[in-house]
Amino acid sequence: MSWILSAAQIPDLARGAAVLGTGGGGDPYIGSLLAAQALGTGTVEVVAPDELPDDALVLTVAMMGAPTVMVEKLPSLDEVVAPVHALGTYLGRPVTHIACAEVGGVNSTIPIAAAAALGLPLLDADGMGRAFPELQMVLPTLSGITASPLAFSDEKGNVGVLQTVDNGWTERIARVACVEMGCSVMISGFSMSGAEAKASLVAGSLSRCIEIGRGIGTAREEKRDAVAATVELLGGRELFAGKVVDVQRATSTGFARGRARVDGAAGAALVLQFQNEHLVAESAGTVLATTPDLIMVLEADSGEPITTEGLRYGQRVRVIAAPADERWHAAAALAMVGPGYFGYGMPAHRFDGSVSAADPTLTAAGSGAAA
């Protein structure tokens, strides 16, 4: 069922997207400003993937770079549409639909701005059901859909189009270009037919963001616990509550990397590790949850999501976890986005703390023990 998105829904959508963005995807306020500006008094048609004609030409649109930089470099509308125009010209066919590559503060709203500026419908879907730091980390990669041709553009007017041998190479070349161009660029890629989009995307993402964002607001209005309401909506659980006492963060090779410590009651402490997104939550030597499941930091009272670049000493927070799209727990998916890929020495743990059975590092360890 298609529906109409207007500027009035943007604040809820951006807030919900920042929750599902698991700390990454950029600042929701900045993303919502851009989308509201692009929508003005107009609207964008939002289409469910299963309504897509099979011969549609769907492109994802996203901002690539370190969120620490994105918050200081709000793109213009010209910059947002530049990679779509470049890619449309390269493909030599009219683009019919815009899709989100990931859910996140900026990367759920930038595609709205692009769709509004281009006069195209937007898919109620995204490539992850959350946010991840590298561009190949989308479910379409697992379906064999190529990131390239991928176009990228910066605020100066520089544009590039890549055609690479695999999605890992698209990431590598686009990332170094992104860093050289100022640590944030607009990208468009993963061109898909309607049939491919239906099969490989996570359906209902934008609706879900609005539902989550509105739920937080409604709970506050009704003096209910906004964090508990979010946990219930996501089918997740609350991992920890406490005060942020330490944040180590560096912007390196185009990512915001670091760790944060949250001190709780009775000497308990939680450590979060992140690379743009929260990837590991541990307490007292126990892994509570890891990528690909969702780890989110919310303001304790208001339930507002806090991005990894927004973490500050003294914040009272509650850390929650929720299940990822189940496709992320397949072995090939865990090889791409599991803790092992990011260099953390543990298998993937689901949001309830149990080990994700298909993690290839488990198999490797098993083989090692048997040999």
Add this chain to the structure above:
Amino acid sequence: MSWILSAAQIPDLARGAAVLGTGGGGDPYIGSLLAAQALGTGTVEVVAPDELPDDALVLTVAMMGAPTVMVEKLPSLDEVVAPVHALGTYLGRPVTHIACAEVGGVNSTIPIAAAAALGLPLLDADGMGRAFPELQMVLPTLSGITASPLAFSDEKGNVGVLQTVDNGWTERIARVACVEMGCSVMISGFSMSGAEAKASLVAGSLSRCIEIGRGIGTAREEKRDAVAATVELLGGRELFAGKVVDVQRATSTGFARGRARVDGAAGAALVLQFQNEHLVAESAGTVLATTPDLIMVLEADSGEPITTEGLRYGQRVRVIAAPADERWHAAAALAMVGPGYFGYGMPAHRFDGSVSAADPTLTAAGSGAAA
């Protein structure tokens, strides 16, 4: 006048190109292997720029990267033609002529391979009359010709096309992509009309390379001094003779950078500084020659050119200098390729040791003194 280039002329051409390449542009032997393979028993038509129709579409073809890496990664013919195909598709017009961006061991012969493989005529011209380390450092840049659209490709099959706001940005983005892709890529860009090519290129480069390369061989056959013959042909002078006693070289940010010391008679020493190409020659605190004039290292007896990555302890060498195309001594040109750009603290010195009057660093120093 157009003429026919066949495999028999390649060794002379490659040797002469390595002389004019001033230490850069890659290993002439590797370049000649590739050109000879592409030519086989066939030929390439070489056309003088003033014979070009005004509406020709000329593209330069070159290898970009560190010569230290190029010598270990000989490109395939598929890789050589890939950026030309990508750029032709991007421009949507048939390419009519191939040109050399610079003179150098590899970069004078790669375009021959491209022209042979594509069945296109080659211009008897290049963009510099020598070699320089960065892609914007060509005379067409000074005529306002844009490097982009510029295509790049690697041996894995990755291809990119850039459209940038100026030639400096083409260099910056292509360079980081090049480093990520393995420190050497094939590039094609600087698309020009026939009229633009006539006005901005250095005419006669390939003929001159063959003349220089043949001159070295003939001098040896006739038991004459091959170095002296080259100096005479170039209208230059011999700066120094001695033994290479120290070479410091590092491959960093995609360039082969370093310095070399040559010890001569009676305690005299010459220091060469290079970034892919030889850029400064000094002895006993006196600057003997700098970029943009040509500084070349030849084997003392045979007159064979030695590239910067080929410099070794113990080599008996003679260092010669020769005048650059006079357009390189204009103020705008010296700002782009003078010693100041490369971080050496001196104004440009011509091959005879005199200071190049237009060097903008001289003006800056003058203003500073007057203030």
